Amino acid sequence: MQVMTELFARIFGDGLSPVGLLVAGGLTMALVMSLVMALCAIVFTWAERKVAGFIQSRYGPMRVGRWHGVLQPVADMVKILGKEDIIPRDADKRLFQLAPFVIFVGSLMAWAAIPFAPGFIAADLDLGLFYIFAVSSAASIGILMAGWASNNKWSLYGAVRGVAQGVSYEIPLALACIPVVMITGSLNMNDIVIAQQGGIWRWHFLHDPFLFVSFLLYFVASIAEVNRGPFDLPETESELVAGYHTEYTGMRFAFFFLAEYANLFLVSCIATAVFLGGWQPVFGPVFLPGLVFVTKAVLLVLLQMWLRWTLPRLRVDQLMHVCWKVMVPLALVCVLGAGIWMLATGQAG
Amino acid sequence: MSETATGRGWAEQDVRRELHSELLEINMGPQHPATHGVLRLLVRTDGEIVHGVTAHIGYLHRCAEKIAEGCDWRQWMVYTDRFDYLAPINMNFGYAVAVERMLGVQVPERAEHIRVICAELQRIASHLIAIGTFGLDMGAWTPLLYCFREREEILNILERLTGGRMLYNYFDIGGLRFDAYEGFERDVLDFVNIMEQKIPEYDTLLSYNKIFIERTADVGVIDVATCRAYGCTGPVLRGAGVPFDCRKDDPYSIYDRFEFDIPYGEGEQGTVGDCWDRYMVRMREMYESCRIIRQAVDALPGGPVKAEDLKKLVKVPQGSLYTRTESSKGEIGYHIFADGGSKPFRTKVRSPSFSNLHVIEKVGPGMMLSDLVATVGSLDIVLGEIDR
Amino acid sequence: MEATAIHALLQSRFGDAVLDYVDSYEKGSLVAAGRVGEIATFLRDDATLGFESLMSLTGLDWDGYDATGKGKSVDILGYDELGRPETSDRVGDGDLGVAYALYSPRHGHKHTLFVRVPRAAPEVASVAAVWPTAEWHEREAWDLVGIRFAGHPDLRRILLDDAWEGHPLRKDYAMPGAWQGVPLDGRDYAAGKWTEADVTLPDDVKRPEDAKLPDTGNQG
Numbered sequence: 001m002q003v004m005t006e007l008f009a010r011i012f013g014d015g016l017s018p019v020g021l022l023v024a025g026g027l028t029m030a031l032v033m034s035l036v037m038a039l040c041a042i043v044f045t046w047a048e049r050k051v052a053g054f055i056q057s058r059y060g061p062m063r064v065g066r067w068h069g070v071l072q073p074v075a076d077m078v079k080i081l082g083k084e085d086i087i088p089r090d091a092d093k094r095l096f097q098l099a100p101f102v103i104f105v106g107s108l109m110a111w112a113a114i115p116f117a118p119g120f121i122a123a124d125l126d127l128g129l130f131y132i133f134a135v136s137s138a139a140s141i142g143i144l145m146a147g148w149a150s151n152n153k154w155s156l157y158g159a160v161r162g163v164a165q166g167v168s169y170e171i172p173l174a175l176a177c178i179p180v181v182m183i184t185g186s187l188n189m190n191d192i193v194i195a196q197q198g199g200i201w202r203w204h205f206l207h208d209p210f211l212f213v214s215f216l217l218y219f220v221a222s223i224a225e226v227n228r229g230p231f232d233l234p235e236t237e238s239e240l241v242a243g244y245h246t247e248y249t250g251m252r253f254a255f256f257f258l259a260e261y262a263n264l265f266l267v268s269c270i271a272t273a274v275f276l277g278g279w280q281p282v283f284g285p286v287f288l289p290g291l292v293f294v295t296k297a298v299l300l301v302l303l304q305m306w307l308r309w310t311l312p313r314l315r316v317d318q319l320m321h322v323c324w325k326v327m328v329p330l331a332l333v334c335v336l337g338a339g340i341w342m343l344a345t346g347q348a349g
Numbered sequence: 350m351s352e353t354a355t356g357r358g359w360a361e362q363d364v365r366r367e368l369h370s371e372l373l374e375i376n377m378g379p380q381h382p383a384t385h386g387v388l389r390l391l392v393r394t395d396g397e398i399v400h401g402v403t404a405h406i407g408y409l410h411r412c413a414e415k416i417a418e419g420c421d422w423r424q425w426m427v428y429t430d431r432f433d434y435l436a437p438i439n440m441n442f443g444y445a446v447a448v449e450r451m452l453g454v455q456v457p458e459r460a461e462h463i464r465v466i467c468a469e470l471q472r473i474a475s476h477l478i479a480i481g482t483f484g485l486d487m488g489a490w491t492p493l494l495y496c497f498r499e500r501e502e503i504l505n506i507l508e509r510l511t512g513g514r515m516l517y518n519y520f521d522i523g524g525l526r527f528d529a530y531e532g533f534e535r536d537v538l539d540f541v542n543i544m545e546q547k548i549p550e551y552d553t554l555l556s557y558n559k560i561f562i563e564r565t566a567d568v569g570v571i572d573v574a575t576c577r578a579y580g581c582t583g584p585v586l587r588g589a590g591v592p593f594d595c596r597k598d599d600p601y602s603i604y605d606r607f608e609f610d611i612p613y614g615e616g617e618q619g620t621v622g623d624c625w626d627r628y629m630v631r632m633r634e635m636y637e638s639c640r641i642i643r644q645a646v647d648a649l650p651g652g653p654v655k656a657e658d659l660k661k662l663v664k665v666p667q668g669s670l671y672t673r674t675e676s677s678k679g680e681i682g683y684h685i686f687a688d689g690g691s692k693p694f695r696t697k698v699r700s701p702s703f704s705n706l707h708v709i710e711k712v713g714p715g716m717m718l719s720d721l722v723a724t725v726g727s728l729d730i731v732l733g734e735i736d737r
Numbered sequence: 738m739e740a741t742a743i744h745a746l747l748q749s750r751f752g753d754a755v756l757d758y759v760d761s762y763e764k765g766s767l768v769a770a771g772r773v774g775e776i777a778t779f780l781r782d783d784a785t786l787g788f789e790s791l792m793s794l795t796g797l798d799w800d801g802y803d804a805t806g807k808g809k810s811v812d813i814l815g816y817d818e819l820g821r822p823e824t825s826d827r828v829g830d831g832d833l834g835v836a837y838a839l840y841s842p843r844h845g846h847k848h849t850l851f852v853r854v855p856r857a858a859p860e861v862a863s864v865a866a867v868w869p870t871a872e873w874h875e876r877e878a879w880d881l882v883g884i885r886f887a888g889h890p891d892l893r894r895i896l897l898d899d900a901w902e903g904h905p906l907r908k909d910y911a912m913p914g915a916w917q918g919v920p921l922d923g924r925d926y927a928a929g930k931w932t933e934a935d936v937t938l939p940d941d942v943k944r945p946e947d948a949k950l951p952d953t954g955n956q957g
Contacts, residue, residue, distance in 0.1 A: 056494035153375045157718075229488060230560055236488065239383060239722050310554075312561045313488025315719045316397055407896035414881070415905050418813045451762055577789045577842065580870030593842065667806040670762035671793055671838035671849065684795045684838055690808020695906070699793035699838075699874075707873045736896060 029122040033111045041261040042073040044301060048261075051305040083250035088151060091247065095149035099142050100248065100255035106138030107262045114269045115189045117279050117289035128189035129181065132270060133174050136225075139263070140166040143234065146256075147244035158243025161316055162227060162234030168323045169224040169231075175331035176218035179211050179338035180204050180274050193278030203277035208345075210337035215275040217331050219300075222267035224319070226260065229308035233316055268300035269293070276300075372400055379408055383486055383722040386732030390709070392721065399721050402713030404706055409736035417696045422448055422663040423522050425693065430516040432681075432700060432734035436475035438467045438507075439676035440734070441520035446601045447672035447683040448522050451665050460524035460654040461603045465645045466537055467507065467519065469638040473544065474503040475677035476631040476638075479584075479729040483628055484555050486726035487564050492555045499547055506536050522663055523656030534646050541639045541646075548635055556632060565628060566619030569724030571712055573622070579711060580704035583679025584634070585728060588614040588627035595675035602674075607644045609637045624727035631729070662691050671699075678702050678729055700734035738785060740764030743848050746786070751776055763838075765849030773837075773852055774862035774888065780839060780848070781867055787843040791868035795838075796878025799853070800831035800908040814911045822912040829909030833859045833884050854884065863889040881906040 046061070050068070053060025065071025087096055113128040115121040125131050140163045147159020181187055183204065184195040196203050205215035224231035235243030245256045272278060276296050279289030314322070378389040387408035393401040413428045420428070429444045430437040442464060449456060456464075481496030504514050509530055511519040519526055555561055576586045586593055592611040596604040612633035614626025665687040673682040679701025686695040705728045713721055738746075741758070744766045748755045754776065757767040768776055780788040801811030814823040837850040852861055863886035865872040875886040876895040883904030886892055894901060900917075903910050 052490070056491050057498060058494060153373060232488065236719075239719055241381060309491055311489065312484065312555070312558060312564060314560060315564055315717060317717065318563055407894075407898075410896040412881070412896075412905050415813065415910075418908075419815065578869045580791060580868070591842075598845070664808060667803075667808075668761035668763075669836065669849075671836075671847075673792060680792070682793050682838070684793050684836060686795075686797060686836075688803045688808050689806035690803065692808075694802060695795070695797045697793060697795035697797075697836075703873065704870050707870060711869070 026122070029112075033108065033122060037108060037111065037258065037262040037265075040265040041258040042077070044261040044264065045076065045257070046070065046073045047302070048305055051302060052309045055306070055309045077254070080250060080254045083253075085252065086247075086249045088247050090151045092149040092151065095145045096247075097252070099146035099149060100252045100259070101142075102145060103139050103142030103259045104255050104262075106135055106142060107259045107266060109135040109138070110266055111262075113189050114266070115193050115273055115278060116269075116293050118190075118286070120290060121190060124190055125188065127187050129177060129187045129192070129270075129274070132189075133170065136263070136266070137166065137170055139259070142259075143244050146248070150244070150247040152247055154240045154242075155244050155246045158234045158236075158240045158246070161240075162244055164316075165224055165227065165231065165233060165319060168320060169221045169327075172217055172323060172327040172331045173221040173225055175328065175335060176214040176221060177270075177274055178331075178335050179214050182335070182338055182342065183207060183211075189273055189278075193273050193280065196277040196280050198280075199283040200277070203275065203280070205275040208338065208341045210334040210341060211275070213330065214334045214338070215271070217327055217334070218271055218275065219303075221323075221327060222271060223304055223307065224323070226263040226267055228260075228264065228304060230311040230313050231319060232308070232313060233319060236313060264301055264304060265297060268297040268304070271300055272296040370395075377721075383725060385482060385725070385730055388706070388730070388732055388735075390721075390725070392713075392718070394718060397717050397719070399713055399716045399718060402710050402721065404710060406706070406732070406735050409732050411737065413737045414696055414698060417693045419692065421691045422665060422693060423661075425696070426520065426522070427518050429698075430518050432698065432737060433475075433676060433678060433702070433731045434515060434733045435478050435731055436471045436677045437516050438471040438519065439475070439674070440681060441517070442468050442602070443672065443674040443676065443681040444683055445520045445522055446674055447670065447685055448663070448665060450672055451668065451670050451685065451687060452522070452659075452663065454523045454656045454659060456524050456602075456656055457653045458603075458650045459528075459652045460656075462645050462649045463525060463529050463533075463654065464520065465602060465604065465607075466642055466649075467510070467517075469642045469645070470503050470506065470537070470540075472677045473635050473638050474500045476635050477503075479631050479677070480551065480555070480628065483624075483723075483726040483729070484561075486722050487561055489555055489558070489561065492551060495547075495550065495554065499544060502540050502543065506533075506540060509533075509536070521655065523659040525654040528654045534649060537642060537646055541642050545636065545639050548632065551632065556629065562618050562625060564719075564723060565624035565727070567623050568619075568720045569624045569712060569716065569727060570620045571622045571708055575708060575711060576622075579708040581679070581708050582704065583675070583677070583701050584627050584630045585679065585705050585708070587612065587630045588727075589622035590614050590616070590626075595673055595680055599673060601672070604641075606648075607641045609640050612637065624723050627727045627729075664689065664691050665693075673699070676701060678731065678734070679705060681734075698734070698737055700737065702728075702730040702732075702735045706730050706735055738844060738846050740846075740848055743786065743846070746783075747776065747779075750779060759849065759851055763847070763849045765836075765851055767851045767853065770835075770852045770854045770861045771887075772862065773835075773850065774864060774867065776850070777837070777864040777867040780850075785844075786848075787841040788839040788848065790840040790842055791837060791864070791870055791874075792840050792847075793836075793838040794864075794871050794874035794878065795836040796882035796884045796906070797834050797836065798829065798831070798882055798907045799834055800829040800856070802831060811908050813908065816912060822914045824911050825909070827909060829856065829907060831908075832856060833882060833907075835861050835878060835884060837864070859883060860885045860887050862887050863892075865889050880904070883907060 049060040061069030061072035063069055064075045087093055110132045112122040113125050113132050143162040144159050147155045180192060184192050186192060204211050227234050245253060248256060272293060279293040281287055281292050372393045372395055375392050375394060376389060377392050378384040379387040384390065389405040391403040391405060392399055416428055417425045426441060426444060429440040432440045477496040477500045481493035484492035507517060508514045510533060511517040571581065571585060571589055573589045573591055576589045590613055592613040594611045597611060612630050614621050614630055616626060618625045667687055667689040669686040671682055671684040673680045681701055682699035684697040684699065685693060688694040709725060712724065744758045747766055754769040754772040755766055756769060759765040759767055780786050803809045814825055817823055832853040833856055835852045839848050854861055861884055863875055865875055873895060875889050876892060878884050879886060879892055880894040880896050881904055893899065902913060
């Protein structure tokens with residue numbers, strides 16, 4: 001928000017009170033973030049289909065927009081806007097209508113604390129990392145609302161699975177970030193990024209072996225957290241039809257979609273900021289920080305897509321097994337290990 | 350089976366009664382992505398654990414057996430195409446062999462060889478779909494597309510040969526409807542050469558994938574006794590460790606001349622007769638089919654493709670006969686009753702998927718919902734032949 | 738074992754229940770309908786026979802079967818040129834029957850059991866307890882031919898709708914004109930050629946507005 005408030009201050013000079021500056025900056029930032037989210041969904045739906053096509057030895061969309069179907073998402077959006085908004089007769093109407101927005105808002109709120117570039121952060125919170133984990137769990141509520149309100153047994157299955165998975169995987173997800181917090185001594189996202197200044201060897205994932213494992217744990221847990229293959233149990237195509245969003249159509253369905261891709265990018269952004277040096281380049285001085293950040297995050301997203309289109313899906317008990325019996329203990333070991341490492345190398349204050 | 354066993358034990362505890370909870374009845378199908386057609390499974394579940402499965406079939410029923418009573422012997426061949434629409438040639442083959450046995454017709458050598466080539470190509474095509482859709486049931490999308498890539502080649506050959514891509518109606522009583530086109534052997538050999546190289550690709554992509562093994566090994570175990578009792582045949586029976594194949598054990602056509610092995614499940618990744626074994630049997634059968642095709646192409650003689658002493662309107666002498674042949678899904682049997690006329694008096698089609706599906710009611714209870722999907726996928730059913 | 742030997746063994750064991758030796762393309766025995774169950778159990782369990790596999794179970798209607806072998810079986814009823822279901826005064830006669838195609842995986846021999854039951858009381862002992870696969874095959878035979886299987890655990894229609902009238906594979910089966918108010922005659926009734934008066938509905942089949950579909954389970 002710094003960037004925005006400075007910008008407004010420069011434009012209006014003293015014409016705007018500090019409160020006014022804050023409000024104007026905040027609103028602009030919210031708008032920018034919403035646009036980023038929408039852009040994510042647009043770019044990533046296209047990318048997903050292209051990646052899937054590439055992996056599956058076919059082309060993917062090729063027609064709309066002349067060059068490799070670049071306008072396909074636009075066509076999809078127009079189509080989805082024109083769809084009838086169907087609410088099942090026996091559905092709980094209010095919850096049914098509200099659910100997509102709860103999921104969407106939960107995702108949007110988390111964006112506030114992502115540092116895209118020096119100063120380009122909507123809310124430079126001291127508890128940034130904590131805040132992100134807190135608000136992004138709101139998505140679980142939305143999933144449960146959607147599944148329950150649909151009054152469809154398959155949706156309910158998807159919702160229950162989704163919530164169980166979301167709640168479980170938040171634990172390794174957060175635990176995996178704790179070693180980083182220990183090293184930087186801060187939950188502030190900016191501080192975490194700044195601590196990684198000075199080339200790839202200073203990035204947290206290469207800090208010590210325990211952090212490298214933590215990074216892998218974070219990456220796996222994040223895939224599960226956003227319900228994507230091989231952990232896409234809440235919407236298992238072949239078992240639950242489409243899971244919690246089976247009954248949704250039109251724009252409401254689009255919101256689920258939007259939230260899914262926004263979340264995908266969000267967890268990649270967090271990984272970038274926490275483990276992969278944020279806007280810090282591989283070597284040399286800071287250069288085009290926003291672009292560096294987005295490039296790293298997009299590469300992570302592509303990696304997630306690659307996994308999704310390659311691996312089969314786990315079963316629900318195996319999923320829980322991986323979480324509680326493998327990842328959580330391993331994450332705890334990493335926390336302990338990272339602490340010992342700090343003591344041994346004299347980094348501990 | 351450890352998970353499923355504990356699952357059943359858990360459910361049978363008094364916990365449920367204390368919680369006053371009920372079983373959830375849920376319809377899997379008739380419109381459901383995992384049922385491979387219009388099949389409806391009424392599943393009673395307790396959370397993720399299945400307590401009972403009832404299969405409701407008949408959505409595709411056309412009473413082809415009644416239609417048979419109004420067709421003459423040759424005409425009904427068209428309807429056999431429609432049973433297993435993923436392997437129509439194998440269905441044709443069974444009916445042709447059945448009627449020819451009753452007639453005592455000698456099919457020309459060339460026709461027999463082309464029949465075997467077509468049937469084995471079709472078997473590969475059908476297994477490719479079985480493997481691909483099974484992967485899809487496990488959430489692996491990509492193998493399906495690779496399988497379709499190779500299947501496309503088979504369809505191209507069969508299209509050039511017969512004019513159809515899905516329903517061929519190529520076999521005739523006493524031979525084939527017409528001879529193969531120029532260059533058929535070359536096309537087939539080209540395909541076999543490619544196919545044999547592609548099978549290891551599927552292995553790396555799916556068969557030995559850790560998650561895939563976790564999902565399929567020890568899941569949906571169907572042992573030999575159950576197979577015998579429920580009449581399961583084909584890859585389901587062979588997956589249970591019995592090297593039984595009608596092509597070898599009840600030979601028909603010219604299969605006794607070819608050298609090939611019968612793959613069977615050995616429980617490499619888990620228990621004998623689990624989903625992985627059934628899957629792997631299909632995978633290995635594609636190799637064997639390639640071997641048979643090579644030999645058949647090498648031995649392909651010239652000459653006519655129709656039995657010459659056969660009239661247009663066939664009349665089958667009185668009597669009955671049950672004939673079984675090996676389709677890609679299992680034993681396809683035609684129990685034919687003839688009264689000496691130009692129309693079949695009664696033809697009963699014993700379709701492999703019909704019996705293979707029945708077993709789900711037996712093995713389903715105690716599984717997890719995802720395992721049920723996996724097991725139905727591994728049975729490789731086609732509703733066209735179940736409902737007929 | 739040879740089919741004649743199997744037949745002799747059955748005869749020595751069951752006496753009157755084994756009626757005749759069937760010598761067709763396939764060899765088999767004609768047995769009494771009421772005792773199929775015990776004969777089946779013997780066939781499966783006897784060590785020298787070992788018929789563990791019931792390959793197929795066929796229900797059939799012998800009505801119109803031409804014993805002379807000239808093949809003049811009765812014509813099945815279909816629809817006339819106007820698309821109306823054909824009707825006929827002929828009431829079917831002749832027995833109904835069941836054929837069991839058996840195979841012994843242990844010894845590799847085959848045998849076919851035949852059963853004939855009077856049309857008026859088509860009841861055969863069920864073999865579902867002997868070969869579980871018969872459960873569905875018997876349901877099919879009941880559904881399409883209308884043979885009752887005594888002792889079957891769950892004898893209901895399998896391929897047709899639970900409320901279907903008649904058994905289509907009977908030779909005297911007439912096609913229905915409509916099914917729950919939907920005409921089945923294949924004519925283009927959207928073009929106005931069909932009126933409700935053209936279709937005679939069976940008494941207990943109701944028009945769509947008051948038709949109550951059988952309750953066959955919950956909504957997904």
